Amino acid sequence: MRSSMTLFSTRTLPLISAALFAFSFSASAQATVVDLGVANGYSAFIFGNIGSSGSSGFTSVGGSIAAGGNIYLDNYNVGTNKKPGSAVNSMVAGGNLNTGWGTLSGSAVYGVSNPNATLTAPQWFPTNNISKGNASTLDFAGAKQQLTTLSGDVAKLQSNGTVISQYGNMTLVGNVNADVNIFNIDASNLHNLTLDLSSLKSTASIIINGTATNITMSGGFDNFASFANRTLFNFANATTTSLQNVGINGSILAPNAAFSGSGDMNGTLIANSVSSINYGHVAMNGSGFNTVNVSAVPEPGTYAMLLAGLGVLAFMRRRTPARAPQAAMA
Incomplete structure (x- = not known):
C-alpha cells in the first residue's frame, strides 16, 4: 500500500499539478x-x-x-x-x-x-x-x-x-x-x-x-x-x-x-x-x-476542474502517512 501511495505522490501528483497549472494558465491567458x-x-x-x-x-x-x-x-x-x-x-x-x-x-x-x-x-x-x-x-x-x-x-x-x-x-x-x-x-x-x-x-x-x-x-x-x-x-x-x-x-x-x-x-x-x-x-x-x-474570463467549468484538482491534491496530502523516524545505526 505504501509503495503505491509513494508512487502516486512522487509521479502522479506532480503530473496532475503541472496539468492543472497549464490548463489554468491557458484558460486565463488567451485574449481577443x-x-x-x-x-x-x-x-x-x-x-x-x-x-x-x-x-x-x-x-x-x-x-x-x-x-x-x-x-x-x-x-x-x-x-x-x-x-x-x-x-x-x-x-x-x-x-x-x-x-x-x-x-x-x-x-x-x-x-x-x-x-x-x-x-x-x-x-x-x-x-x-x-x-x-x-x-x-x-x-x-x-x-x-x-x-x-x-x-x-x-x-x-x-x-x-x-x-x-x-x-x-x-x-x-x-x-x-x-x-x-x-x-x-x-x-x-x-x-x-x-x-x-x-x-x-x-x-x-x-x-x-x-x-x-x-x-x-x-x-x-x-x-x-x-x-x-x-x-x-x-x-x-x-x-x-x-x-x-x-x-x-x-x-x-x-x-x-x-x-x-x-x-x-x-x-x-x-x-x-x-x-x-x-x-x-x-x-x-x-x-x-x-x-x-x-482578456478571456475562464468558464465555470474551468473553475470546477481547477477546484476538483486542488481538492485531490489536498486530500492525498492528508492521506499520506508520516514517515517513521529511522533507528540510529549502532
Missing part, C-alpha cells in the same frame, strides 16, 4: 484582439456593392470608402474631411466605378478585383485622379475573412455590463473598473440607448453585441460622443441593418448585413452591401475603432 485591420482607414468598408444603378449608396462621406463590388454615387461628396490614418485612396472599387454629379477629394481606384471593370463618369468629370488598380491595391477577400471571424469571436465575449430596459429605452450600466465594457442586447430594435457615464471610466472602450438577425437603430444614442472611436456595435448574426434618422457615434461591424437607412455615423461601417431605400442616405463622418485586447 479587437482590431478592424485595414477597414480602420475607411469610413465605410463594404464587401459587396455600394449603391446600385440609378441609386446612390452615399451622398456625404468625410473619409474614404471601399467596396469589393461596384460603387454607384450621385450628388455626392467623398474624402472632404479625411482624418489622420485614413486610407490613401478616397474611393476603392473592386469592380465598376459609376459616378454622377459630385465631388471627389483625393484619388480613386477601380477594378481591384475585376480586370474587366469599367469607369462611368460625366464628360466634364476630372478623371486624372482615377486609375485602374489590381489585387495588390486591396485584398477584399482576406479582409472579409478576417473581419467575419473577428465578428464571431467578439460575439462570444462574456458581458460585464448591464442593460436596463424601461419604457422603450435602454440604459447601459458598465463596470467602473473595466477597461472594456461589453453589453449583449437581443432586441431587434436598438432604440434610445443611453450610456450611464457614472459607471464607466472616461477612457473605457464599449462593445455592444446585438444578437438579432434584423437590426434597426433609432431614437437617440446619448452620451456616446466622447467614446466614438472606442465604441463598436457588433452584429454578427445580422442580415439587415438600418438606421432610422439617427446619429451614431461608434463603428458598426455587420459583415453579413445589407445596410441602409438615413442619419449619420461617426465611425467605420463594415457591412456586406449598402443600398438606398426611399432615397434615404447615411452621412459618414468618421473612421476607425481603437484596437483593444479583451
